Amino acid sequence: MNDLETRQLRYFVAVAEELHFGRAAERLGMAQPPLSRAIRDLERQLGVVLLRRTTREVTLTPAGEVLLRDARTALDAISAAGRRARHAGxxxxxxxxxxxxxxxxxxxxxxxxxxxxxxxxxxxxxxxxxxxxxxxxxxxxxxxxxxxxxxxxxxxxxxxxxxxxPFLIALAATDPLAARPSLRLADLAGLSLPDGSSADQGPASGWHDRAGAHDDAATASIAQDASDLPEIFRRVELGSVVCFFPASLTRRYPRPELAYRPVDDLAPxxxxxxxxxxxxxxxxxxxxxxxxxxxxxxxxxxxxxxxxxxx
CATH class of the missing domain: 3.40.190.10 (Periplasmic binding protein-like II)
Structure with missing residues (x-):
């Protein structure tokens, strides 16, 4: 078996992450037919099926899941090697x-x-x-x-x-929940975090964990906006979203238009x-x-x- 090339790994990772040849080709800036041929050539080279293709979906095989994990690591290492060499020089x-x-x-x-x-x-x-x-x-x-x-x-x-x-929840000061000294996650049902996820699932499902890993352009745009702290504050003040912040950040930014409240059953x-x-x-x-x-x-x-x- 010939050694794998960086180009092959980049092509495979794009398809494996998008699970769609058209979107992967657009992401790579190339046409779809040569990308499909490149993936078939890679499978022949390795002697395994990496992707199951039907008319409705593309899914990873167990071999594909292993290659995706290791390909990401390899591409990161190659990128890091070049950057660190430049930095060292x-x-x-x-x-x-x-x-x-x-x-x-x-x-x-x-x-x-x-x-x-x-x-x-x-x-x-x-x-x-x-x-x-x-x-x-x-x-x-x-x-x-x-x-x-x-x-x-x-x-x-x-x-x-x-x-x-502690994580604290930031609410509009006019929100009825702000009248309570503390809250529980169940109290946040129906409220949204800046990335559109549900606040009652806690911050692990929210924008601070998911920035840079988006399923579509709309979600990416929301998270991009949400990465800007003044913009988040404005959206919370208007009551369109709520947001979780570490306690140290809330002490740094006291704002009369916001209420910061502890959430008793939220992990720190x-x-x-x-x-x-x-x-x-x-x-x-x-x-x-x-x-x-x-x-x-x-x-x-x-x-x-x-x-x-x-x-």
């Missing part, structure tokens, strides 16, 4: 940190200060993105490390939790630091150490129960 090496603005648990200034004091520290560039983009930025080499909310797709990454804090938000599993960078190791040290210092100290001597 820059006159002044830098550490690139991916994060969503304001989603840092209030720790970023202290982490950067602690990091700057370490011998292996490099100048830091912030790679700002939408919710859900940070893990991928580390995998594909755009960033060397990330601060991001768990859970996230951690394949190819190592991570450490930093701080855990956990901020983590993530980096590539294959990283051997002393600068990345120094950043992770700074982040975990600062986070540990912010946690309330547990009192140890005095031990009674037994005679």
């Amino acid at each position: 820059e006159p002044t090496p830098r550490l690139r940190l991916a994060l969503k603005p304001d989603i840092d648990g209030g720790l970023l200034p202290r982490i950067l200060d602690a990091y700057a004091g370490q011998e292996a520290a490099l100048p830091v560039d912030l790679v700002l993105g939408r919710f859900g983009e940070q893990a991928q930025a580390v995998r594909d080499g755009r960033a060397d490390a990330a601060l991001l909310l768990a859970p996230f797709d951690d394949h190819g990454l190592d991570s450490e939790p930093l701080v855990t804090e 938000a956990t901020l983590a630091v993530a980096w590539p599993q294959t990283s051997r960078s002393t600068a990345v190791a120094a950043f992770v150490l700074a982040a975990t040290t600062v986070a540990a210092a912010t946690q309330p100290q547990k009192r140890e129960t005095p031990q009674t001597a037994v005679t």
Whole structure:
């Protein structure tokens, strides 16, 4: 069997993700017939069926599911190798940190200060993105490390939790639910998050977890708008959506037009630091150490129960 080519993997991933040859061809900027031929050639080369095709749908076979997972990893690695080589060849090496603005648990200034004091520290560039983009930025080499909310797709990454804090629901101050001191997820039935998903399913189904992974252009447009914090605030104030925010962000943005309320049966938000599993960078190791040290210092100290001597 000949070695697989990057082009073949890109073609297959596009079809496997779209599950539609026409949309995949449009995404790749090519005509559909050569794309279909390329996938058939790939199947012949591997000696397995990757996709089941009917007149109504395209689905992945078990072999296709395995190749999709591994092809994504391979393409990420190729992209990351090129980017990291370019970064390493820059006159002044830098550490690139991916994060969503304001989603840092209030720790970023202290982490950067602690990091700057370490011998292996490099100048830091912030790679700002939408919710859900940070893990991928580390995998594909755009960033060397990330601060991001768990859970996230951690394949190819190592991570450490930093701080855990409550998620609060942001409502219009005029919403009847805002009159309550606290809520439960069931109280949010019928309300929508900025990506259109149902608020009573919690933030894991919402826009901050799904940005960049859209089924269609309309959903992508909604999530793109929702990635802009002032725009989210305006939409919540108008009562068109509600939104979940970590408590630290709500303290940073008190607004009279909004009400932030705890949701008693909602799992908390956990901020983590993530980096590539294959990283051997002393600068990345120094950043992770700074982040975990600062986070540990912010946690309330547990009192140890005095031990009674037994005679």
